[in-house]
Amino acid sequence: MSSTRTRTRPAGRSTGFGGTVAAEWTKLWSVRSTWWTLLAAVLVTAAAAGQLAIYAANANTNDDPTDDRGIITVGSILIDSMELTQYAVLALGLLAVTSEFTSGTIRTTLQCTPSRGRVLLAKAVVTAAVTFPLGLLLGGVSALVAGPVLGEWGTAPVAGTLRDLLAVAAYLALVGVLALGLGAALRSAVLTLIVLLATLMIVPLSLQEPDITVLNRIADGFPAVAGGHFMAGDVEPYPASAGLLLLVGWAVVALGLGRVALRRRDA
Helix, strand or coil: CCCCCCCCCCCCCCCCHHHHHHHHHHHHHCCHHHHHHHHHHHHHHHHHHHHHHHHHHHHHHCCCHHHCCCCEEHHHHHHHHHHHHHHHHHHHHHHHHHHHHHHCCHHHHHHHCCCHHHHHHHHHHHHHHHHHHHHHHHHHHHHHHHHHHHHHHEECCHHHHHHHHHHHHHHHHHHHHHHHHHHHHHCCHHHHHHHHHHHHHHHHHHHHCCCCHHHHHHHCCCHHHHHHHHHHCCCCCCCHHHHHHHHHHHHHHHHHHHHHHHHHCCC
8 A cells, every 4th residue: 555745844944035035024124123224214314415405505605606506406415415324224234134143043044044045135135125115215305305405506307306216226225235245244233334334435535535546446446436426327437337237246246255154154
């Protein structure tokens, strides 16, 4: 008499990539730090946009004609405010993985989904899926704050403003994934933040300070500078599309480093 054997999956293991993404989505929204980070991003954006709009309006009405900016777009205020706002969004990306190392829950995550690559890719998908619409929201906040402050000195052409909103959202999604990858590689939130500060601000600014052509070209390859050229739609020193590709490259390399670190080290 023949018997039929039934195959069963190990308890607690995800059924596929979709299940892993769903698990990461649930984890992200179940911690308070996510909500506090989102609130911080909105408040920082509102404050930065308001301050930049005040500067622009005041420059046009003071007694010094050399600093007049004339009529500027609301989108330019949004892009300039990202220099500060991005760090709140970076926190969302890096905490998505470093918090698990701190609490030890990464062991449970990797027991449920032994594939390190799948876990990291799922985290990247969730991070991008949150930070992209967050960028659109922040763009709306910036427009609502900056528009009235700029008054007659501001303009918001529909096509240009929409392009700026999408560019900012794409930038935030990519730097969020960049932060996630570095967080997976470095494990520590503090160390990851230090490396991000150096990569996004300190090193490129140091290279640009002497105003030497070769150093400026090197600085142009760093993620924040490339992202700035992309968001602004620049054509020099390279097209905006090249800036986007550079930014994508940084995010992919960071994820690669994170995957190698996860595979080589125990959780």
